[in-house]
Amino acid sequence: MFPLPHANPLSLDLSQFPIRDNLIYCNHAGTAPITRAAANMLKTFADEASGHASTVYDAWTKRMEETRAIAARLVGSDPSEIAFTKSTTAGLNLVATGIDWKKGDVVVVEEKTFPANWYPWKIAEKRGATLWFWPERDGRYDIADLEARLQQGGVRLVAATSANFATGYRADLEAIGALCAKHHALHCVDAIQTLGVFPIDVRKCHIDFLSADSHKWLMGPEGAAIFYCAKDKLGLIDDTLVGWYGREAFWNYDQLGAPPDRATRRFEEGAPNVAGVMAMGESLKVLAAVGIDRISVRNRTLCRILESGFAAQGWTIISPRDEKNASSIVSTWKQGIDPTKLAAELWKQSKVWVVSRRGYLRVSPHFYQSEAEMEFLLEGVKRITA
Secondary structure, three states: OOOOOOOOOOOOOHHOOOHHHHOOOOOOOOOOOOOOHHHHHHHHHHHHHHHHHHHHHHHHHHHHHHHHHHHHHHHOOHHHHEEEOOOHHHHHHHHHHOOOOOOOEEEEEEEOHHHHHOHHHHHHHHOOOOEEEEOEEEEEEEEHHHHHHHHHHOEEEEEEEEEEOOOOEOHHHHHHHHHHHOOOOEEEOOOOOOOOOOOOOOOOOOOOOEEEOOOOOOOOOOOOOEEEOOOOHHHHHHOOOOOOOOOOOOOOOOOOOEEOOOOHHHHHOOOHHHHHHHHHHHHHHHHHHOOHHHHHHHHHHHHHHHHHHHHHHOOOOOOOOOOOOOOEEEEEOOOOHHHHHHHHHHHHHHHHEEEEEEEEEEEOOOOOOOOOHHHHHHHHHHHOOO
């Protein structure tokens, strides 16, 4: 059955995506397949670690620094502003636990965000801050609501999500950042649902902190994440997680009391996830070679096929369809259809993998997939729900 016909408008090396030989995978907003390059790097690491151990550590360090440079280009920062963490949550926790919160500080949190961008700010609340929940209105977040709250004063940080995991609503990070800058509030972004699909420029969007794991749209392994901290904001985050690896001259093991590294890598407190970071780097290279601008256009082309196809079958499209707020997530529902059961039947009958979130059927394709695969998915839905 697989792979289905593929027009390949981006002239991709399709061997990088072996999952196409087995199924149609449309849960990149969950846990994406890793690229062949990432898989090969994991194998290379295993061979080197078992056969050579620390004698090749210099080569590993070089590869990790190459990954840091690629990650910096991805978000428009300097490599010195990038650290590697184990998850999106870990990066957000660095901010939530590291800031010296004062009574009266307000943290803006989206009302129906993913838990990763909610629990860390409860720590800030315990330390004296107050949480203000930005209301979700028909699956969207009105920038006017944020502006009105900022005008009241007291907001120290806005915890934004680049795209909502359930509705697919993509935030206008540039507009949010402009408001934060105007009202002297920090701008912290959970970018996991758009990094790798849509361009993000931390300077243009006035982003102070950004965190994103590689296991979704970046097509890297779990446990390898990018954390960005603007160099002029480093002093705002106390060393809540400390260790030898994040210090100046960390290789001098006889020196105790060394100061934190002057770059964002100070937050890499202990032994790094060498395999994960190097594998993430390989997937970043694959995406960079294609170009994020081209990926975003391709993904929206695939999503428009899904949106039109579901609408033609009488489904209500919840995710935005306007290009300003549309993401690569198509969320939809239909009266009388249980999305969880439908997803299970699609897998059972057609080897199509989609999921249910918040009562919606959520479909999240990526750039390497084809129009034919989207049509195959829609035909499966039509057949099962007829």
